Amino acid sequence: MAKPGPKRMRGLDRAAVTRSAWSLYRETQRPGAPGLGARVLATPRLLRDALGGRYPGVGPGKLAALAVLSAVYLLSPVDVLPDFIPFVGWTDDTAVLVWFLAGLTRESGRYLEWAQGRTESD
Numbered sequence: 001m002a003k004p005g006p007k008r009m010r011g012l013d014r015a016a017v018t019r020s021a022w023s024l025y026r027e028t029q030r031p032g033a034p035g036l037g038a039r040v041l042a043t044p045r046l047l048r049d050a051l052g053g054r055y056p057g058v059g060p061g062k063l064a065a066l067a068v069l070s071a072v073y074l075l076s077p078v079d080v081l082p083d084f085i086p087f088v089g090w091t092d093d094t095a096v097l098v099w100f101l102a103g104l105t106r107e108s109g110r111y112l113e114w115a116q117g118r119t120e121s122d
Contacts, residue, residue: 017095017102024102027109039108046104046111057110070100 028036049055050063073079073096080092 017098020102021098024106027106034109034112036105038112039105042108042112042115043104045115046108049111055111055114057114058107066100066103070096 025036027033028039034042046055047063050058051060053060074093079089081089
């Protein structure tokens with residue numbers, strides 16, 4: 001009987017990370033959607049407004065928790081794939097980093113749409 005392979009955490013699978021990055025790219029290319037550059041430039045404002053409680057799209061606790069958990073995983077010596085294996089050991093760390101940054105970039109697009117809606121209604 002074959003031994004089942006290790007379970008992969010959602011977001012650590014290379015194919016899932018690739019799909020997420022591709023979907024983010026397609027989202028930025030949608031007509032009327034904020035482009036990638038605008039999203040990256042809006043990220044500091046998103047962080048300021050989310051942590052200050054002014055942006056209702058993501059709570060400050062959730063944002064801080066995701067950032068801390070991602071940082072702990074990246075800095076932790078315990079990994080799904082050990083870092084001492086050259087290149088292969090860094091793939092899970094890269095996947096976590098891409099997952100976090102893609103989520104932040106995706107949220108910054110929603111933030112820009114929220115901010116634009118606020119300025120139009122003022």
